[in-house]
Amino acid sequence: MKAAVYKGYGLPLEIEEVPNPAPKEGEVLVKVASTGICHSDLHLLSGELVGPLPNGFIIGHEIAGWVEKIGENVKNPYGLKEGDPVLVSWIVPCGICRYCANGKENYCKDNAKRLVGLIGINGGHAEYLTVPEIAVIPLAKNLDPYYSSPIACAYGTAYNALKSANATSGKSVVIVGAGGVGSAAIQLANSIGLNPIVAVDIDENKLKSAKLLGATHIINANENDARAKVLEALEDGADIVYETKPYPDFKLSLEVVKSGGTIVVTGLGGFSTLAQIPVTLFVSRGITLIGSLGYRPRIDLPDLVSLASSGKIDIKKLVSHIYTPDMINEAYENLKKGLHIRAIIRWN
Numbered sequence: 001m002k003a004a005v006y007k008g009y010g011l012p013l014e015i016e017e018v019p020n021p022a023p024k025e026g027e028v029l030v031k032v033a034s035t036g037i038c039h040s041d042l043h044l045l046s047g048e049l050v051g052p053l054p055n056g057f058i059i060g061h062e063i064a065g066w067v068e069k070i071g072e073n074v075k076n077p078y079g080l081k082e083g084d085p086v087l088v089s090w091i092v093p094c095g096i097c098r099y100c101a102n103g104k105e106n107y108c109k110d111n112a113k114r115l116v117g118l119i120g121i122n123g124g125h126a127e128y129l130t131v132p133e134i135a136v137i138p139l140a141k142n143l144d145p146y147y148s149s150p151i152a153c154a155y156g157t158a159y160n161a162l163k164s165a166n167a168t169s170g171k172s173v174v175i176v177g178a179g180g181v182g183s184a185a186i187q188l189a190n191s192i193g194l195n196p197i198v199a200v201d202i203d204e205n206k207l208k209s210a211k212l213l214g215a216t217h218i219i220n221a222n223e224n225d226a227r228a229k230v231l232e233a234l235e236d237g238a239d240i241v242y243e244t245k246p247y248p249d250f251k252l253s254l255e256v257v258k259s260g261g262t263i264v265v266t267g268l269g270g271f272s273t274l275a276q277i278p279v280t281l282f283v284s285r286g287i288t289l290i291g292s293l294g295y296r297p298r299i300d301l302p303d304l305v306s307l308a309s310s311g312k313i314d315i316k317k318l319v320s321h322i323y324t325p326d327m328i329n330e331a332y333e334n335l336k337k338g339l340h341i342r343a344i345i346r347w348n
């Protein structure tokens, strides 16, 4: 099969023919429709996220496709058959540790050793991949797998973050950063009934797109005093601030959140990346600061599939660029330049 293979630090990914993977016991072979180009991949490739990648590793963690083959001793709780459209979760819960048992499977103790396309399990920048069956979630038949991969990272991450921040109808939200995850959050905030929804970014194109996706207010932080503009829209500040890129500091988030409000953060940096907190502002206003990793595959992904399938979120609107596999390095370069809302590679 064709795959984008990691060849070493600083080197481009190489499109190569590699042996087709075969599903081992408890695994499913998935034929990849599309895999997303996610910002976390840049930290992964630079070695800051999980350390140096092994040569020959295949990245790509935002994956949708079809069941190609079901391995032996697969329990198959969803009754999947060959050809069924599916999402692949990058979080692979063990299903039995105390995090998994308590509905916090995104913090599974196995995360340190296996995450699809990130640690230990080859990812979706390939025509096929094999994964433990727990990472395979059915996709609704009325959703196009080619456009569905962002459910398995951008939407999942935004959905779990909003839930962690107790986002309910009628609350106000400021979303800082209108890239893939921020834009997914805007659509989800809309479907939940949050209002107003204020999007802040420094890129005019991303802000225009944010408006189309449902932001009630858009603020260009390069051209305006973002704090003053947000407080013009939300006199008392926001109930929730969703910060998608927390470094170098939390200044704006703390300035625009209500006293007693919540800031939720999902953007990853390297393990040595620091973000500063103006501590007096934080303490004197009783702010809750929440970190939120990814999503709970068996809880959040089926919820999102049903939101997308019923038309409450329009997943096609998030995909701004579609690349062929031979353009994968260009796709990551364009991501660095800030050109995408969400880009995907079509693999089959």
Ligand SMILES: [Zn+2]
Binding pocket: 038, 039, 040, 041, 061, 062, 153, 154
């Ligand atoms: Zn991602």
Ligand SMILES: [Zn+2]
Binding pocket: 093, 094, 095, 096, 097, 098, 099, 100, 101, 105, 107, 108, 109, 110
């Ligand atoms: Zn677990």
